[in-house]
Amino acid sequence: MMKKQTLLFIGAGRMAEAIIGGLVRNSKEYIEKIIVSNTGNIERLNALKHKYPVQTADNWKQDAEKADVIVLAMPPSAHDSILKELSDVLTHQFVVTIAAGIGPSYLEERLPEYTPAAWIMPNTSATIGESISLYAVGKSVKPKHREALQLILDGIGQSEEFTEDQVHNLTAVTGSAPAFLYYFAETLIEAAKDMGIQEERAKKLVIQMIYGSSRMLEQEKSPSALREQVTTPGGATAEGLKVLYENHMAEMMKKAIAATNKKARGN
Template identity: 60%
Template sequence: MKKQTILFIGAGRMAESIISGLVKSPNIEDIYVSNHRNREKLMNLENKYGIRPSFSWSSDAEKADMILLAMPPEAHPEFLKELKPVLTGQFVVTIAAGIGPSFLEEHLGQDVPAAWIMPNTASEIGESMSLVAYGQAALEHHKLMLKDVLDAIGESEVCTEEQVHQLTAITGSAPAFLYAFAESLIEQAETYGISHEHAVKLVSQMMAGSSAMLKLKKAPKELREQVTTPGGATAEGINVLVQGGYSRLIKEAVIATNRKALGKWQENQ
């Protein structure tokens, strides 16, 4: 498969996270980035990653195999009106919350190859868990093209559009839940007289090691039981979490996240 050229429309944090992974891929020819609101950001990205700043995205679109929309959901409808007459067969991919391939097809045409990916910020270190849904016109070579992108930033899972809507709260938003958990542990560790830096080291390594155990395909229940001696100290801590509705709160947080995302999506229709 030939090396591909990608045009990013938008240069926010997630776009930069993806770019930082892509520049390491041997399958990428060129990366163009357009960000009309902040030319200084483009210069910084050029210095940092060697990307090509795009000051006329419509002209650079003809060079691209893939156009990756890294803009807010609410900016899509107006931009897609401008994009439609410029397209000459490019694969259009969005990373915006709530903007699935059906939305792209509705605005660009059913014959336009389209996809929706939802990575997370761990793409910055090549450890994202990305969700992807394809439109009707996406062919095998488009999927291979996008797989190159997703492999450069971590792992991915192909889902239906509805599943991406539902699961983004778990793969995209739940890292924030995890970091909030870490913050609480760090704060408590500091009350025992250690420095903030020491507390961060203890908690981050504990979480990294625990995540590594999960990645060995061991069941969370099995791992929890290994740590939890019946009637022991850990069991006492688990009891506090259970009595506080820990599992219920996590599930409610996911549901609330999805509800909010759905509301934003409906606003953009």
């Protein structure tokens, strides 16, 4: 059985809370201690302490020494300085970042040689345990680190391993595309409102339509088969789809993904 893990979180925002919630729910027996820290927002730390069996740290450096896993749950921009500080105290700890764009090679370049490092890209549904998380591991990750990583991943939903480069590219599909879907939902709600339907009812219709459709997708696994089922040749839905085809919706989605990736890579 895996050794009980002590986890230190640097950053105590929404994503840290989603992971802590998942760990407490799913993996209590594998957790020795969870310690959380931030830039000094005591109210936030107290709120977490109230809700979960966690300890809080004023000065995470002392706690880093005792940790098995250090989870970097702060913004990408805070990484450089934190990694510098971490380098002074690391001995054997496994460093995992959840920050957009910060792959294991980025961590390895800035941490002592042979530091085990990994990158998890969750998405917003992590807060309800339904993330599809991408992850990539660094050169010094051993099976025991993978086990610890899996505890984190399983608490927030499902996960798939990729190369670092693939995680960079796929972040648009799993991390940013929820915003595209929400935008799609907004436009349908607006369409219903234009027909004189009140906002609350319009929302109910659209949300259940998306929920039912994703449940169907989960069972059927073939979006194209489902699309065909709904589309009688020559029928009304076919006319609607024709507008989407004629206006190059597939092309547009590809452009949106490409633009997201271009920005994420900072060029």
